[in-house]
Amino acid sequence: MTGGMMPAFNRHGVLAIYRFEMARFKRTLWQSLVTPVITTALYFVVFGAAIGSRMGEVDSVPYGAFIVPGLIMLSIFTESLNNASFGIYLPKFTGTIYELLSAPVSALELVLAYVGAAATKSVGLGLIILATANVFVPIQIVHPLWMIAFLILTATTFCLFGFIIGIWANGFEQLQFIPMLVITPLTFLGGAFYSIDMLPPAWRTFSLFNPVVYLISGFRWSFYGTADVEVGVSLAATVGFFLICLAVVAWIFRTGYRLKN
Amino acid sequence: MPAVISISGLTKTYASGLTALETVDLDIRKGEIFALLGPNGAGKTTLISIVCGIVTPTSGTVLVDGHDIVRDYRASRAMIGLVPQELTTGMFETVWGTVSFSRGLFGRPSGPAHLEKVLRSLSLWEKRHDRIRTLSGGMKRRVLIAKALSHEPEILFLDEPTAGVDVELRRDMWALVRGLRESGVTIILTTHYIDEAEEMADRIGVINKGRLVVVEEKTTLMKKLGKKQLTLHLLTPMTSIPAGLGDWRLALKDGGNELEYNFDAGEERTGIPSLLHRLSELSIGFKDLQTRQSSLEDIFVSLVSERNPANSSSPLAGEDRGGGSEAQLKASPHPKAPSPAAPLSPSQGGKEGSA
Numbered sequence: 001m002t003g004g005m006m007p008a009f010n011r012h013g014v015l016a017i018y019r020f021e022m023a024r025f026k027r028t029l030w031q032s033l034v035t036p037v038i039t040t041a042l043y044f045v046v047f048g049a050a051i052g053s054r055m056g057e058v059d060s061v062p063y064g065a066f067i068v069p070g071l072i073m074l075s076i077f078t079e080s081l082n083n084a085s086f087g088i089y090l091p092k093f094t095g096t097i098y099e100l101l102s103a104p105v106s107a108l109e110l111v112l113a114y115v116g117a118a119a120t121k122s123v124g125l126g127l128i129i130l131a132t133a134n135v136f137v138p139i140q141i142v143h144p145l146w147m148i149a150f151l152i153l154t155a156t157t158f159c160l161f162g163f164i165i166g167i168w169a170n171g172f173e174q175l176q177f178i179p180m181l182v183i184t185p186l187t188f189l190g191g192a193f194y195s196i197d198m199l200p201p202a203w204r205t206f207s208l209f210n211p212v213v214y215l216i217s218g219f220r221w222s223f224y225g226t227a228d229v230e231v232g233v234s235l236a237a238t239v240g241f242f243l244i245c246l247a248v249v250a251w252i253f254r255t256g257y258r259l260k261n
Numbered sequence: 262m263p264a265v266i267s268i269s270g271l272t273k274t275y276a277s278g279l280t281a282l283e284t285v286d287l288d289i290r291k292g293e294i295f296a297l298l299g300p301n302g303a304g305k306t307t308l309i310s311i312v313c314g315i316v317t318p319t320s321g322t323v324l325v326d327g328h329d330i331v332r333d334y335r336a337s338r339a340m341i342g343l344v345p346q347e348l349t350t351g352m353f354e355t356v357w358g359t360v361s362f363s364r365g366l367f368g369r370p371s372g373p374a375h376l377e378k379v380l381r382s383l384s385l386w387e388k389r390h391d392r393i394r395t396l397s398g399g400m401k402r403r404v405l406i407a408k409a410l411s412h413e414p415e416i417l418f419l420d421e422p423t424a425g426v427d428v429e430l431r432r433d434m435w436a437l438v439r440g441l442r443e444s445g446v447t448i449i450l451t452t453h454y455i456d457e458a459e460e461m462a463d464r465i466g467v468i469n470k471g472r473l474v475v476v477e478e479k480t481t482l483m484k485k486l487g488k489k490q491l492t493l494h495l496l497t498p499m500t501s502i503p504a505g506l507g508d509w510r511l512a513l514k515d516g517g518n519e520l521e522y523n524f525d526a527g528e529e530r531t532g533i534p535s536l537l538h539r540l541s542e543l544s545i546g547f548k549d550l551q552t553r554q555s556s557l558e559d560i561f562v563s564l565v566s567e568r569n570p571a572n573s574s575s576p577l578a579g580e581d582r583g584g585g586s587e588a589q590l591k592a593s594p595h596p597k598a599p600s601p602a603a604p605l606s607p608s609q610g611g612k613e614g615s616a
Contacts, residue, residue, distance in 0.1 A: 102313040
């Protein structure tokens with residue numbers, strides 16, 4: 001190709017990566033989609049039907065329905081991190097990263113393609129889990145547009161975070177380290193299964209240092225109109241996390257950190 | 262011929278402090294086959310990686326058809342295809358899927374006709390629906406070439422393209438490279454197999470310890486630096502060279518059964534007729550004679566060892582600078598290719614002829 005023919009935006013390049021990642025998703029459909037759906041369904045059986053029926057309402061919402069936003073968020077966090085980190089780590093691991101680095105693709109286009117594909121999978125998964133939950137418990141969505149907005153924003157943010165982890169990781173152990181040892185505990189302690197108002201005052205204050213609290217709280221507000229923290233604060237925290245991830249990704253591409261020698 | 266790649270003052274020092282390239286200046290002409298030779302760790306792959314955008318240079322500039330590889334990276338990279346040294350392919354994609362991906366990645370719209378042509382030329386068409394992991398090493402190498410050609414590049418980098426491939430594939434690749442050159446593609450080739458460069462290249466560059474030692478037309482290089490050798494198989498063995506033959510650089514070999522005369526291939530007067538005349542005058546008979554010209558490999562070994570005195574006892578030993586554990590010029594595994602040994606050893610594949 002003559003250099004002068006290259007457009008300012010490499011649309012074909014972005015689409016090639018996006019399709020490649022979606023094809024990988026299809027090849028691993030069982031692992032990517034069916035496993036989280038089954039896991040979430042088990043949560044509903046245990047917490048919603050078995051235990052939830054013996055528990056009272058939380059913030060005027062039946063317990064089984066109350067945990068739905070938290071469970072969706074738990075899956076979104078985990079899957080977004082896994083999809084995006086694996087997507088960029090795999091070319092590093094196999095050595096095919098040479099092709100990405102030597103292609104006429106900008107940093108923005110690379111992020112758009114990888115994070116876009118990972119976010120597509122995560123949002124799709126979130127909606128499927130929502131549909132699954134609806135089978136087990138009655139669900140009400142007071143602010144559907146905000147629900148979609150929180151879902152997309154959170155998925156995109158965690159995909160960016162996963163992209164950073166994928167570039168940082170030097171092995172499969174490091175790839176799993178943050179999702180398993182940081183995000184999952186923070187989610188369980190971030191109000192996925194309870195309202196932080198149920199905690200003693202000292203623990204409640206301590207929980208407010210957990211960023212996941214704001215993400216789950218905002219998402220739950222879009223369902224039931226009630227929240228642990230102000231929805232504006234939740235939105236600001238989510239957008240803030242998104243911007244931090246974006247800045248880190250920009251720094252990675254500016255310096256070539258763990259991508260280029 | 263205009264330069265399609267212009268490299269000026271290119272230096273690369275890695276974070277470890279290792280200087281892989283030191284002030285390299287090089288112009289690659291449009292449409293030529295340029296062979297870059299050097300021992301392991303000499304800086305060949307670093308040089309290619311910088312031009313392709315995989316490694317960031319410490320200083321210096323590279324222009325690809327006038328486009329700066331940093332400021333105008335889109336235009337420069339769109340012109341380049343790269344076949345890497347390692348067999349770095351995906352595993353689960355099909356051959357068709359991976360070449361389609363490469364074409365799109367380099368900004369080209371879907372082009373099934375071109376991809377079919379490329380796959381057919383590499384004998385991959387029948388394998389287009391196969392997953393890459395099911396292919397043999399040679400076939401994977403072909404896939405890498407197909408990927409590099411998928412976006413119709415004007416410049417093709419082949420980094421050790423025939424390392425570990427069989428004779429048939431090697432011949433196919435040579436034919437393919439020649440065909441590409443015919444269609445106007447500029448080809449930059451790195452190889453350990455010197456006979457490959459001798460066979461293919463228009464110009465040769467020798468790099469050692471990050472410095473370009475020589476860049477020359479292949480024929481000029483061989484003429485300038487090549488040596489010729491005349492061997493006379495004597496009828497009667499000699500114990501010493503007669504005083505009457507003192508004007509020629511002669512040596513006795515094979516226990517006095519052979520008289521060896523070394524002369525410069527580039528010189529107009531070789532001194533052979535006068536030597537033969539003098540032998541006749543001295544009644545020294547011979548039953549056969551042979552001439553032999555030093556190969557590119559001999560010249561390469563001589564260039565690298567001249568500039569690397571530490572290795573003078575073993576002229577083929579290159580230094581390993583982190584590129585791998587192997588630190589020697591590879592012997593070609595193919596029948597035609599010479600194995601690296603002492604220069605001008607008759608068994609080592611120089612051009613030989615009997616008179």
